[in-house]
Amino acid sequence: MAVIEVERLRKHYPGFHGGTLALDRVDFEVPEGGVFGFLGPNGAGKTTTIRCLLDLIRPSAGECRVLGTKSRGSISTVIDQIGAIVETPAFFPRFTAQRNLDLLAGLYGMGRREVRGALERVGLAGREKDLVRGYSLGMKQRLGLAAALLKDPKVLILDEPAHGLDPAGITEVRGLLRQLGDEGRTVFLSSHLLAEVQAICDKVAILSRGRCVAQGTVREVLGRGRTTGVLVRVSDIPKAMQILDAGGFDVSEADDAITVTADPARSSEITQALATNELYVQEIRPLQVTLEEVFLELTADDRDEAWLQEPPKSNDD
Amino acid sequence: MTRLLLVEVRRFFARDIVRLFGLILVGGIVLITIGSFLSSLPMTPAEAAEADEQIRANRTDMEEQILQCRNPPPATEQIEMMEQQGMPPEFIERMRIDAERDRTRRECLDQLQTSVNGRLIFARTYPSNIQLAIFPMALMSLAIGATLIGAEWTTGTVTTQLTWEPRRLRLFSVKALVAALGVLATFVALQALMAVSLLPGTLLRGTFAGIDRWWWEHYLDIVWRGGAVLAIACLLGFGVSGLIRNTVAAVGGLFAYLLIVENILRAVTQDLRQWLITNNLLVAVLPDGSRIIPERSAEEALLLLSAYVFGILVLSGFLFWRRDVAG
Structure with a gap:
């Protein structure tokens, strides 16, 4: 009721x-x-x-x-x-x-x-x-x-x-x-x-x-709300940003992590791009919508x- | 309904303005009491007995004087005396008309005052003081009535209260009723206090002689007219403040109207005089008020004032019921 x-x-x-x-x-x-x-x-x-x-x-x-x-x-x-x-x-x-x-x-x-x-x-x-x-x-x-x-x-x-x-x-x-x-x-x-x-x-x-x-x-x-980003945590942030940038992703640095402006469905592409360059992801998750x-x-x-x-x-x- | 009434009564007597005016009145009574006491003289028992006898003798003449209110005898003696003193003819003629005109019983009763030098006469001092207090109390009542509803709008407490009692007409009516009753209760308390405060002086230096049926008639007349004027003033303030939703604007506007606009109207035209609030208030309060508006009794003046206030209250109540409480 x-x-x-x-x-x-x-x-x-x-x-x-x-x-x-x-x-x-x-x-x-x-x-x-x-x-x-x-x-x-x-x-x-x-x-x-x-x-x-x-x-x-x-x-x-x-x-x-x-x-x-x-x-x-x-x-x-x-x-x-x-x-x-x-x-x-x-x-x-x-x-x-x-x-x-x-x-x-x-x-x-x-x-x-x-x-x-x-x-x-x-x-x-x-x-x-x-x-x-x-x-x-x-x-x-x-x-x-x-x-x-x-x-x-x-x-x-x-x-x-x-x-x-x-x-x-x-x-x-x-x-x-x-x-x-x-x-x-x-x-x-x-x-x-x-x-x-x-x-x-x-x-x-x-x-x-x-x-x-x-x-x-x-x-x-x-x-x-639109989920518009993925948060990625790696050991070498400058190198990771360079790799992802070269891979066509829109990236920015935020508090010991990288914010990638992309659909969370592309998370596997991000991990693959980094792993190919011997950078292993410590954490990856969609940015939570508040x-x-x-x-x-x-x-x-x-x-x-x-x-x-x-x-x-x-x-x- | 009873709970709402009781709560509103508590709110009324908890208001600062009511307490402040109460203090002012008490202060005034104290001053009057001291003044009355100091202006009277101690008397020996023989002097006191003589004064009492004089008062009683005066009172026995009262019945005849009251009967002379209608068809008073020609004022031949007074006219002769004034002519001997060389007063201007137009002045003498005015005095003659005044002396020979029909008086109301109220006016005559008011003139039946017994005075004995140096004696505090309760029967004379007490009603005079009450009558004296009515004008300042009417102004206070107007301000109290205005602030009771105006302050609710200014502080926003009317919103809080409407979330507890949303029946607006009931709330408005109870507030108005309590405002009028509160002022009347204050008036009754003032009379009691005044009587008590005059007791010591009367017992030590005065007399209770002269309290008879004429006195009671005169006193109760003052009380009912005074009470009616105070209730009307309070509800006038309440109604106008309810319309404007602001105490200061309501009181300021009312005073501006009564003191400025009505004076202008009085000066501009004779015809409007009988309809003016101030004129009718004077007729209602003063024992010889019929001089202000010929052929109008205090009762008629009070009826007219009540009709004005009723109209304002109906409009104010309608708007209280109808308007949005949005601010």
Whole structure:
């Protein structure tokens, strides 16, 4: 069963020169359980999609469903099962973290025990009496995560939860999100940290210029990237480069190894060429495609345009 | 609904601006108390008894004076006195019209103040102080109402809250209700504090004489009109701030309108005066407010102001429900 369904979602912000089309017939589904990565460059429409899911903005067309319920107008029936962070979590700066969470917890009849539990889970225990205005961005993110976890939700919709966290914090949050996914909750994670997404997500969708350009398991999406090179490790790098160059290969040196720009299927030709010249290969393997490379490839047009024009604030994801 | 209401009440009283204004009011009460105490004199028991008797004697005349609110007798004596003093005829005529006009019961009650030199008279000082506090409190209420919703937009906490309570109209209504109730609760607390703070001075140097049914009628009239004005000011700030989504712009815009635009309108045309917010506020608050807009009672002024605020709240609520929460 799909926990989140987005069908032909379209959002147009009216304005001068025809306005801005933030989402253009976006379709994807998020299955129950696990971590779903939602990727896209700035202005691609990630936050707009999240706001549509939470009924914070009205789509111009199309529909979103969360837990089988239409977001538009009916999200209140399932909101108690949804924890969310939208952009930088907002709290009253002059209240303590504890008071901020107490006020939210009070809406669902929860007490101090639940608040303390949520704060402990995100590593803010001991800092709950501090005013939020003294919190770093990373601590605010943790507090936002604590607020999202407070309802013990089935679905977590998180917009850049690792934004502003230090490397240790990122690792902690990564572990926490993976754990939440493994517990059977559905974590919908919008992020720029592609290595993190690749490490913890089961499925991903990539958004570019308001359109969903790829979705599937991480393996399936990685399969869409072109593997364009082979890494070769030998004892005599200059000689090997000379041989391969003479053999018509495009080569370059990289960290005690040679990168050959060629289809990995030509690996046998490479080993044969070197062995013929009495150079024996210590290691040869296709260069692994990362999610980052696939992402950059799929969103190249979007980024080119981003150089020319900053996205509007209302579309600031 | 109850939980939302309770949470909003907690949010209201946790706000810095509410606490700051509360402190200012407490400070004001302390100053008034000290001032009242210092301006009164210690009295011997005989002097005190005499003063009490004087107050009681004055109060017995009140019924007749109240009855004279309608169809007051010709102001012959006053006119003669002014003529002897050589005052200009147009001034005397103005005074005559004023003295002989029909007064509201409210106006008469307000004038029935008993004063005895050197005596702290609770029945006189307490309602006067409450009445004095209404204007600054109305300004504070406006700012509180504006910041309650404006700060939510500025800090972005409205987004966080909508991910917990997405029923926007319910959220908006509860916030507005709590804003008005919170201001009224503060007003009640102010009255209690004022009464308590005047107790020592009254017991040591004053008297409770004069607290009778006329006094209660006068006091409760001040309280209900004051409470209504404070709630209206608070909801006006709330509604406008909800429309603009910014506290500073809402408060600045409202003050600019009330102090500049309405003054210009007042100067330009007579016809519009009866519809202006400030004029109607004065009619509602001042005991002799009917001088400002002839034939308009405080109740009518409050009804008109309530209609304005209701309209603004409906528009603000509609936009809160309809507009995207995108920033």
